[in-house]
Amino acid sequence: MAVARRIAPAPELAGLFPRIAPQLPGGGALAEVRERAWRRFLEQGLPSVKVEAWKYSRIPQQVNRPMGLARPETPPAAVVREALAGGPHARRLVFANGIAVPSLAHLGGLPQGVRVLPLEEAIARFPERVAEAFARIEDDRGFTDLNTALCRSGAWIELDPGVELTWPLQLLFVAMGGEAAAMTHPRVVVRLGEGAKLHLIESHVSGRDGAVFTNAVLQAEIGEGARLVLERAVMLDADQTLLDEAVCELAAGARLLANGATLGGGLVRGELEVHFRGEGGEALLNGLYVTRGREHVDTAVRVLHHAGGCHSDQFFKGVLDEQAHAVFAGRITVAPGAQRSDAYQVNRNLLLSDEAEVDTRPELEIEADDVRCTHGATVGCLDPNALFYMRARGLAPEVAEAMLTYAFAAEVVERMVDADLARKVRRAILRRVPGGARLETEGLLEEVPA
Amino acid sequence: MNGKDIPMAMLEIEKLHVSVEGKPIIRGLDLSVDAGEVHAIMGPNGSGKSTLAYVLAGREGYEVTAGTIRFLGQDLLAMEPEERVAAGLFLAMQYPVEIPGVSNMYFLRQAVNAVRKARGEPEIKPGEFMKKLREAAKLVGIPEELLRRDLNTGFSGGEKKRNEILQMAMLEPKLAILDETDSGLDIDALRMVAEAVNRMRSPERAFLVITHYARLLNFLVPDRVHVMIAGRIVKSGGRELADELEAHGYEPFTAEAA
Known part of the structure; x- marks a missing residue:
């Protein structure tokens, strides 16, 4: 019997939205966007192993079960202190199970033209704009829709044209396990005006062990000639699950440097999608995973050269020990007419144990002829x-x-x-x-x- | 034994046969090096010079099918590579390996301390290490910046070779084997490296210099020169043998060996 391409949401999950919708922030247009996302989620369900991009992932099966929604908490001070990054001037938002902790925010003295606020505050102040941003990314993963429908916190980060935030901005997510498994759906919206510059650090750490499923979505619009540095470190406990999707849209001449490192977490899937919408964009994507035990780390990169003359470079390395399992899927798509595209991809893996496993696969869809594109994957020993x-x-x-x-x-x-x-x-x-x-x-x- | 008048040679190789992937490379080699001496081994490509160097350092993949090697009276072939280093053997490699992510300086300190530990000596004090390192670096012409860089990473061919000599100076071996250290060095670098080696010459230390060309030996004057052809030493002599090779090439010897 053929396995279905979709997994129907478990009854507890399927019944969640109608029950909690009235408590979610934002009405009007945002409520409609949520409603629509939820309907699509119910129709499409979660991707099964039959869907190529999810072939090796255990996340859909793993999270399709009764789970409470995370509640506001205060993370331990020592954990927060230990996880601080970005230097002495860094500004910061701290989240416990995906929900902003106002008392730990440090956003004072931001320059003119920089707006950083917890998402719930953005929803309260300009719900239509948030609704419009949410509606921008719709895909068939199921999880993005789940996030759109259920999201109750996150961050809104906006830089006006020509503005540079010279200090890094850190988003510190602390997973706080409890007696029962909990899920959370934080959303980060980044909008960089023409020529703006931002260095964003996203940290995921554990404040208390126990099952937490974080379904995070970050969407970034990088304006013409703007630059985003996006650095991410994941250090979670073995019973914690993180699904982290970042969708970046680059206008002409925009630059993205994304550096990620996963050093702990039972199931971690990082998705990074880059769209070159204008000519002359650059995306340098670097990633590392060092895994052990029974950890499963899954990296899905999708670079889409819609416009010509853009440069993308994927550099991902992994070290696997014990019974760890890593997946790397890097896709490069060059649209017809996207001439003079440069696209590179490297994935190197080091296996320290006979029981560790790596599945690495490049996917190239090149529909232009004047393109430089190379890829290489290795799995080996020292x-x-x-x-x-x-x-x-x-x-x-x-x-x-x-x-x-x-x-x-x-x-x-x-x-x-x-x-x-x-x-x-x-x-x-x-x-x-x-x-x-x-x-x-x-x-x-x-x-x-x- | 063997008519030797010195009781114990530093390095004594007898009737050595080595195969690589089943193919005989060294075929009955005898060599004896005493403390205080500099020996040069010269030979054309494929004569087995580098194989000899690797066998001495203990690299895997080299099968000793017959013969013995004694180093300071010990059975060298029974020792692990790191034990050989602790005992005082050092190989300056023809192709030093790039190791991104490990700084040159950190690696050197680890190496120095590993050798000290194996010899039952205390770790080197950071201040003492730095002083010694700076002196040695100056001697071989390695700028401070290269010490902070990752080991051999992005180094030019010449910088890598100098770095090998730097490591040698820091580890203070009893027997140093220089495998084609001169290749890839310009004349100034060559002179500098030779000068560094000359300064290290002492009655307690020996050098085995493997080279293609007599060039290096103009600056680093050997006590003995050996011609190696097809896995054997076919002729040994004084430094004048190097000049003879420079003038006439290996052909006369190749004909002899065949």
Whole structure:
């Protein structure tokens, strides 16, 4: 019997929206957008393993079960302090289970032309604009619709043309597990006017273990010649699930630098979709996953060259230990007429255990002829030449292995912009790599040039 | 034994046979190097020079089918690569490996401390390490900036070779093997590297210099020169042998060996 392409929502999930809709922020146009998204979600359901893009993902099955909606909480101060990034001037919004915690926000002194506010506040102040933004992204994943329908918090970030926010802005998401599994659907809307510049840091950490399903959606409109640096670090517990979709639209000459690192979380799926809407855009996408135990990390990148003369570069690396499973699917689409497109993709994986598994697959749809496009994927073990080289300098094999594993992963970290975040990621790598803790005590991190 | 008048050579290779993937590369090689000496091994491509270097350093994939190697009286072939380093052997490699993500300086300190630890010595103090490193770097012409960079990453061919000599200076081996260290070096770099090696020459230390060309040996004057052809040493002599090779090439020897 053929497996259906869609999974029907479980009754508890299917009955959720009508019950909670009256409590969701925003009426009028936004309520209509939510209603429409919900209907589509019910019709389409969740993607099953029959849908190519979800072939290896366990998330749809995993989250299609009774789950409460997350409630407002205050995350532990120590966890927040530990997760701060962006340097001393960074501005910040903190979320507990996807819901903004006003007392922990730090948004003072933002320059003229920069508006950063919790989404619920944006909904209260200009619901039509939020509704219009929400309606902009509709896809067939099911999860985006689920987010649109059920979203109750998040962030609204808007920069007027020509404005630069010189300090990083951090969105710190703290997952707070409880007795029962909870789900949350935060939404982040980023709008950069022509020539505006923003450095956004998105952190996902655990404040308390216990099942939490975060279904996050970030949508960014990057105006002509504007620049967005989007850095993301995920350090969750083994019973926590994160589905994080970022959809970025780049106008002519717009630039995006997206750096992501996943260093913990039972099921983590990062989706990154980039649309080149105008000529001369650039998207540099770098990602790292270091996984162990039974973690499942899934990366889905989609780069769509609708306009010509744009440059995209995907650089993703992974280290897998124990029974970890990683998936990388990178799609490059070059539309007819999108001439002079440059599109590159690399996915390299290091397997430290026979039981770990990687599924990596590039997908290219090139419909223009004047295009430079390369891709390469590798799955392998540590380089014996490098191991020998290090042993021939006196290092014990286990030290050489730890150092090489760290180095393999750190290559991605070198592309990170925020030094605070990079340091945290480096430390997390060392703590996950066999023998890495010893390297940390021996000062590996101190001598890394800042 | 063997008519040697010195009781214990630093390195003693007897009737060595080595195969790579079942193919014999070294075919009955004898070599003895005493402390304080500089030996040069010269030979054409494919004569087995680099194979010898790798076998001495303990690289995998080189099968010793017969013969013995003793280093300071110990059975070298029974030792792991890192044990050989701790015992005082160092190979400056022909193709140093790039290791992005590990800084040159950190790696050097790890290496120095690993060797010290294996010898039962305490770790080097950070201040002492830095002082020694700066001196050595100056000697081989490695700018401070390269010390902070990732190991060999983005280094030019010449910088990599200098970095090998820097590592050698930091690890202070008893026997240093230089595998084609001169290739890829311009004349100034060559002179600098030779000068660094010359400064390290001492009655307790020996060098085995593997090279294609006599060029390096103008600056780094050997006590003995060996001609290696098809996996054997076919002739040994003083430094004048290098000049002879420079003048006439390997052909006369190749004909002899065949």
